[in-house]
Amino acid sequence: MEEKPRVMEMKGRDLMKVMHAYGTNGIITEVEMPLDAAYDWIDVVVGFDDYMKAVTFANELANQDGLLFKEIATVAAPVPHDYFLRHQKFLRREQSVVLLMVAPHAMAPFLSLAELRHAEICYRSDTATDAEKKGLPPVYELTWNHTTLRGLRVEPTITYLQVLYPFPEHVARIERMTKLLGNEVPGHLEFTRFDGNICATGLPIVRFTTEERLDEIIRLHEANGCPIFNPHRYTLEEGGMKKTDAVQLAFKHEADPKGLLNPGKMIAWENPDFDLKSDKVYLFPGMQAAE
């Protein structure tokens, strides 16, 4: 924030100055972005008795260029049955699921492939009766952060992490973490494409016991090549990139010279000498004073 606020229009590479900066160096009042074609997406829930079979199937679907999906996620048993209460009637407790939003024109080839892979279609919105659909949330409200939120309503003691399983070893790394952590950290993946390649980001449920064990679970992921974007840290640097974003910092000097915006969020502004490689948690003096 400046003495005299300016309205700035940014596009192209200039967007890097403010993208994912969490309001530390400006206030976004308007966003213009291209939209994609809209389809009458069909919600589908596919069940497997083995979580890695669900993961492998989801990964195969994500790599099928001829099939159009808006959403591909996996959730490990018993989370779907235990936390997706409205969908419980379609699921057995030992079933892990693939959650899908499928374009209508992709349903026929998708079903062919599902049959070939012995995938059980537990629910599909296009043939469900009105009675079956009554009260059901859409599949996208079972995914991303909704998964954890639904879990918290059933078991308030759980928490979660944010994990990247990098291409091309993502399936192997998911398998490794699944074997290592089992039902203490039931898997939840969202399949995405980064720089042209399909990979998976994870929002696994964590059955929380102690801070020390949570830190150990984080260390186990990172030791196995799965970077953690820690949602239990409130600064830009500790949560995400583990380093100063010089472009965002420079723009904060220009657009918020007195550091009034989102104080304590950008360590690089508050304390440029803070060692991001240390295991210490950054504590914003302003937060401490408020205690």
Place this chain on the structure above:
Amino acid sequence: MEEKPRVMEMKGRDLMKVMHAYGTNGIITEVEMPLDAAYDWIDVVVGFDDYMKAVTFANELANQDGLLFKEIATVAAPVPHDYFLRHQKFLRREQSVVLLMVAPHAMAPFLSLAELRHAEICYRSDTATDAEKKGLPPVYELTWNHTTLRGLRVEPTITYLQVLYPFPEHVARIERMTKLLGNEVPGHLEFTRFDGNICATGLPIVRFTTEERLDEIIRLHEANGCPIFNPHRYTLEEGGMKKTDAVQLAFKHEADPKGLLNPGKMIAWENPDFDLKSDKVYLFPGMQAAE
């Protein structure tokens, strides 16, 4: 063809029986397929003085998930200048090009990236004057098989090949073949996505000298991990997969029991014992008789 022709409707995995079978086991009278959203595609020609820089840039664009292209091709110098006569005025002879069809909403970020990579925009249809556009074919008529056809109008002695540069080593293999064959085989690539991964298929120009040299050029590609789909062979097996397609053959027994359709095209039907691993060219007896 049967005694009493049947109308069959095929979908899903049944399509494998007839897809890419070149009319050997049926006559397709109607095709139903999903269409994608239409955009007012913008034609762009980007120039580089080094062919591998054009290839690297094209590969980077193809892997940019946020940018929408309908066409990404590269053509090595001096082919664009020498064969694309209508576009010659925009090109220097030493320029290799990237040929693009860009969605309007992708132009701004595409231009940002082009600037960052020092790519020269030789032509763009959205800002070209009417005088500049007069008589110009669209970019898609410079690509795929049009490239060779335009070359043949200028130099009738050339021919071409069809090459696959498999993911993930496609750029390294293109570089190897470019160094190995130089101006005898000027590069032409079409970027595509196979099973989720960006790779490149090639339709390089070949400055033909002898049959023996053409065979040697094919062998050099295959020895360097670049399979050839030989357009100088007329059978299904020799041109493409180098093996019998049992599903297509079985369907021919059902739908064309007397072998009346496209005779000589499917070696598996004519001569099941023909050795596809040999270097011998299959000669259909019917063709020989016609001489």
